[in-house]
Amino acid sequence: MADWNMEEMDDLIKRMRHIAEELKEKSGGIQAVDRNVDRILANIKMLELNVSDVMELLA
């Protein structure tokens, strides 16, 4: 595990989620924004499954 900075990766993933959700809040319902953010959030979820979910177990 030493080869990966899990904490830093997890932090960046959290920030990505926060930014994506904030963008959706500010879109004013523009579909071209909201639907693309939904897809980004689905990919962020995959990052969470691959990285973040494991984080607390390694502490």
Add this chain to the structure above:
Amino acid sequence: MAQDPSIYWNPILETLPREKLQALQLKKLRRIVAWAFENSPFYHRLYKDAGMEPGDIKRFEDISKVPKIEKDMLRQVQEHAPFPYGDILSVPTQKVTAFRQTSGTTGTPVYQADTWQDWEWWTESWCYILYAQGYRDTDRVFIPFGYNIFVAFWAGHYAAEKVGCEVVPGGVLDTQARILKMQELKCTAFLATPTYVLGMADAARKKLGIDPAKDLGIRKITCAGEPGASIPTTKKRMEDAWGTKVYDHIGATEIGAWSYECTEQPGGLHVNEGLFLVEIEDIETGEIITEPGKNGKMVITALDRIAKPCIRFDSKDVIRWAGFDCPCGRSFRLIDGGVVGRADDITKVKGVLLAPTAIEEVVRSIPELGDEYEAVVTKTGDIDAILLKVELLPGKEHDQESILFRLKDQLRVKTNLGYQIEVHPYGSLPRYEVKARRFKDLRKKGG
């Protein structure tokens, strides 16, 4: 055994120590059970009726408190709103972005709802498979599949793109056109059912004069949909026909793609324990089997699928844990020889338990026989009988007596049963493109 991390799609999960992996599974099981309890009326009723609440799952051993689900329950729930999935659905219908359904081989089809996140998850599970089997951004992958309502190779397509491969969709082309397109584009890999892998090779040789092993540059093949790629004699036939490695993976519409062979091919498949929880249950007693070598029914949970959660699904697939490790270094546990049968397929004939895969293993171990066969079980009065229809390869007719002697002998050794054998002209038995139906039990209604 430590390996270069670049051989894994995700070295974090794939080499996670077993105790951490189990802790991760417990955490995720609690999460998906809580999600289903809160969002799916079906699961809420199921758990309430069983007197269980998500908070009751505290330790790994508590998993057995979670009620199992079966395919019939998934069918029955479809009779209720919301159409067409029923109240198992855990998201508003507006969030569903993809419909798929099961083939209906064992009854009414089950309709499957996925959100976009679920679809990304399907794709992700296939990325583990393809990467473990050596797919990289240098591959051009052909997908000879009729893109339709069945999930089959849809997720394989998206995953191949995500891994970085160039994907050629072989959609509505016929078999000959598909082979010619693979040749024209110098494709390096393809995905198909074992039946179709053999069928394409046969068509290439007979109809186009192409020897797939020599004239096409295929470097790997990934199979799905049937157990053939884990049946050694069928695997060998495919590998000989194409001159390349053939890899297996196992998945199902209601579950996801939960298991895969890696390039080491140790004789078993890794369970993707980062995304799925697999339990093996004794068919007779229901006890959980943890030791290797003992067949049981698989009960499986997709730990991250949200629109239509799959929690402790009694799949009826018969599997067994392997008693060996894989040199690839993955900590994901292995199942020995893939799915060895289905609890509802293994049937008693003349009082002897028979798994249809055993017949396939014998037929395909005899090189003078064609790839196709059909086994038909009937009953006259109280007497069971099995008729086995086979094809001799062209030019082997003179040796028929000795070939059939070997066939009967091996069938008796491997299945403890006697068979009536019928030899049919080469090419006359049915050919299949997706799931083959070679075992027919006419004693059962609809068999």
